[in-house]
Amino acid sequence: MANPRADRVRAVAALARASVRTRRGQFRVEGPQAVREAVRFAPELVRDVYLSVAAAQRYPEITDDASTAGVHTHLCSPDVLTAMSPDAQGVLAVARPDEAAAADLFSSGRPPQLLAALAQVRDPGNAGTVIRAADAAGADGVLLSAGSVDRHNPKVVRSTAGSLFHLPVIPGVDLAEATAAARSAGMQVLAADGAGQTGLDDADLARPTLWVFGNEAHGLGAAERELADAVVRIPIHGHAESLNLAMAATVCLYSSARALQAS
Structure with a gap:
């Protein structure tokens, strides 16, 4: 051609x-x-x-x-x-897109141990990097809420570096339904937020966990935080004001993966 x-x-x-x-x-x-x-x-x-x-x-x-x-x-x-x-x-x-649905994650023979949910995340580079981090941490899937960036946006696909094809990435998810399904499957729901009352080092990460991560600019809304069993902050030991979404998600997912492997 x-x-x-x-x-x-x-x-x-x-x-x-x-x-x-x-x-x-x-x-x-x-x-x-x-x-x-x-x-x-x-x-x-x-x-x-x-x-x-x-x-x-x-x-x-x-x-x-x-x-x-x-x-x-x-x-x-x-x-x-x-x-x-x-x-x-x-x-x-x-x-072509796959046909995976959120219900599929909770109806398989093995209950999920680690999931990431993105709430209103619109930056394609961030979304793709979180998908890649979730794959690297051994997560069972990534959920994208309605209003999040298209998982097939070319920059999302590139940013996943192929991880899009390694684990389910499910769009258009209702977070309230997803968190309810996660609890029914024996998972806890943790929301990552810089204003969280629980430090990451104090959270019980040895349990199967659905992590919820919020919008790059505005974080998680009140309704989204209320869906969680705990709102968790990553401690900042230096002078940085905060971590960006992809960095924070990577830290949280790897911390959970390490605790789950040790349990």
């Missing part, structure tokens, strides 16, 4: 827009790391993979996994990849 003005190229480029993603039921996966994880861990979601000749030579594992899974692979000129997305780095895939 060599024509950057071809209809297929314009169709892939248009997936940068949320309205197009919703209408077509497709989204873009950009860059070798994210595409590698998509074809390896969720090939059933991947419709097409596009690579430059140089990228196909540099990342043979992507073409091998795509071929094994029966995913269509297209060799393209660098101009075509750039026209599809300036962030493709020579590798791009088109995928």
